[in-house]
Amino acid sequence: MLIARLIADPAVLETALATATAALADKGWHVAEATMLDFCGDVLQISLPDGDADGVRAILSDAFGPSDLLLSSGPIEVPHLFVSDMDSTMIGQECIDELADFAGLKPQIAAITERAMQGELDFASALTERVGLLKDLPEAAIQQCLDERIRPMPGARTLVETLNARGCHTVLVTGGFHSFADPVAEMLGFTRVVGNVLGVAQGKLTGNLAAAIVDSSVKQKTLEEEMARLGAGARSLAMGDGANDIPMIEAADYGISYYAKPKARAAADGWVERGDLTSVLKLFDVPESEWIK
Template identity: 60%
Template sequence: MLIARLIADTATRETRLDALVDALKGEGAALASAALLAGEEVLEIRFAEGEPEKVLAAIDHHFAPADMLVSRDTIEMPQVFVSDMDSTMIGQECIDELADYAGLKPQIAAITERAMQGELDFVAALRERVALLEGLEESAVSACLNERITPTPGARTLVATMAAHGARTVLVTGGFHHFADPVGDMLGFDRVVGNRLDVADGRLTGSLLGAIVDSGVKAEVLREQAGDGRISLATGDGANDIPMIEAATYGFAYRAKPKAREAANGRVDHGDLTAVLSLLGIPRKDWRGA
């Protein structure tokens, strides 16, 4: 059994559903049922057989823009939630905003974009950007946090609802503890994993302390937390999130770069992060933190 859930325009849903079913017949996906989830504007389509990648592609073609999740057999409550931070749990790329205080935002943001698209080696690109910040006063971090960094719509509700339903929540970022620790506290994560900026005499040295949190570490954090087959949820947006997204039971790409989106079995392109809750089948009355 293959389960596809989507949030889409109600005015044309029936027509588009017919076209979707016809298209997937040619791909060997036999329709078993289609119905709205109780109390939600989520359409659940069940196929007796089929390939997830082809179902996702067909939904993209017939329903875009839509938020969607495709899974085999069943969709259950996650016991572990691991998320990226920049452009996922918050609306900014912290290093880009911090660079603005050094007058280097365009230069550093260009490197960030290429790294998130998967065009550059993440670790090398991170070290290059941090090196450009050498000499910046550490106080700029606090100013940046207070003046620039804001939660993504729905982030608080997603984290609080996962926690209320018993999930372990972890924020894991290729960014910095200087930002991630306050953001983790603000959003209610149980644990934060990130990189550490080196500081001397109140200024950034242009170096990092300790091992680098890269895509492999992100995936390892998820596997470690999920252990023993626990059901896992991951959210991310960039190329360095791909191994984590692929390792999760439900890997969601949020407003993501193409490579990350392609790797995910859940995609949020239209709504906010609460779309993840709807697609998991959690009724609004059970949401928290709104």
Template identity: 60%
Template sequence: MDKIEDTGAEVLGAGMLDSNPDVLELEIVDGDAPVDAEAVRRVIDAHFGDADMLLAAGPIDWPRLFVSDMDSTMIGQECIDELADFAGLKDRIAAITERAMRGELDFAAALHERVALLAGLSESAIADCLDQRIRPTAGAATLVRTLKALGAHTVLVTGGFHAFADTVGAALGFDRVVANHLGVAGGVLTGVVTGDIVDNTVKRAVLIDEAARIGEGTVSLAAGDGANDIPMIRAATHGIAFRAKPTARAAAHGRVDRGDLTAILDLYGISRDHWVTD
């Protein structure tokens, strides 16, 4: 590959994975100077564009822990934006959500601001929203169930709400759900979030604590799409940015820009014979 030498690296070998002929594997090693990992990534980006990819410093082993964001990752929607539509406030709340996902606003402050706008909305709107609006991202169930079948512990961790995440997590097969709690009283939303906020610090802590519980050397996989996912993505053995905002994409070890969530299985070289599908 031309220009790879400018990064201090050289391509030792390149070929299609035996387990998945759709995946190109490059083995890149130190050349005459220490490898500049970011420079390697820029060269690969220049040659392969928006190809789905995963960069690792060593052999890519299957994960024993999978921690994922929910909104715009495991599902195709932002739950609070869809819920806001039932209150006639979707555009206003979605604008705040977008800025928070890009890292332009403090997550906790933005969450409190959005939830406060929902005060007085009927609790029944949550069930209606789940039924009418919330749908899993293509490949989500196959990804979770396949990783579980291969021995991974799976955790859904979200800055969203248990009122949505518990249903989504159960449907997709997650072992554990970590989320925020919407205040409800008298059958309506109170406009407050109760308990501690699940923010980027909590997401990272969940990944680290679960990996420690499983054992030293645990290979962990994290997936997310926004600024709130960056610490978790960086802390994982393999952090994947799924159709992500630029800040999350730049922080990740890998990315999925083109495929659905089963592209992660492809990147691990997990043969489709092992996939657990509906």
């Protein structure tokens, strides 16, 4: 049984559902039920006895246009673990790009960041190269960047704190830096942070990292270790936007991409590309009256 939940433009919902139903039927996949959820009235739930998940997602994407969607092969339950990327997912910026602006190097470093997120460059090599370009930048630029540039994505704190209130363990895992991730985690409510450490000496960045690199394998390992700790029956949600997030998105019970690069979107069970981060709560049928705002 496949269960799809999606949020789309109400004006096209009926027509889009008819289009999707016909396209699914052409593949031999028949809709058993399509209904609006009681608690979240703008969420359409579609149930199919069978079907190929990738094919179903593609049909729904084409039929409904920009949407927020989650497709599952079983009942959709509020997760016990939430592991999320930070840059361009929980916050609206790429921290290293913004920090580079203080060194007058934003275009050069942003170009490397984009290629790494698209999966065109090895993440570890790209990170090492970018950090090296920041050598001798005053450490004070980090706090200035935090104060002036770094802002949470709409709905980020509501999502994290609402999951916390439901007993979900929330982890911020980033290829960015603890200097940014720790304050962001405190602001949003994450209970654990995994990230990279910038080398600092005599009040300046050294151009090196001071600990092992947090890359895609570490993100996946973090999710797996947390799930092992939670034990059998626990459900996990992972969210990100770039190639570095793909392994943890694929390893999670529910992998959601957030306004993501094409490779990350293709790897996910669903996506948010219409609303803000509170759409995730709607997809898990959490009533707005229970959101922590």
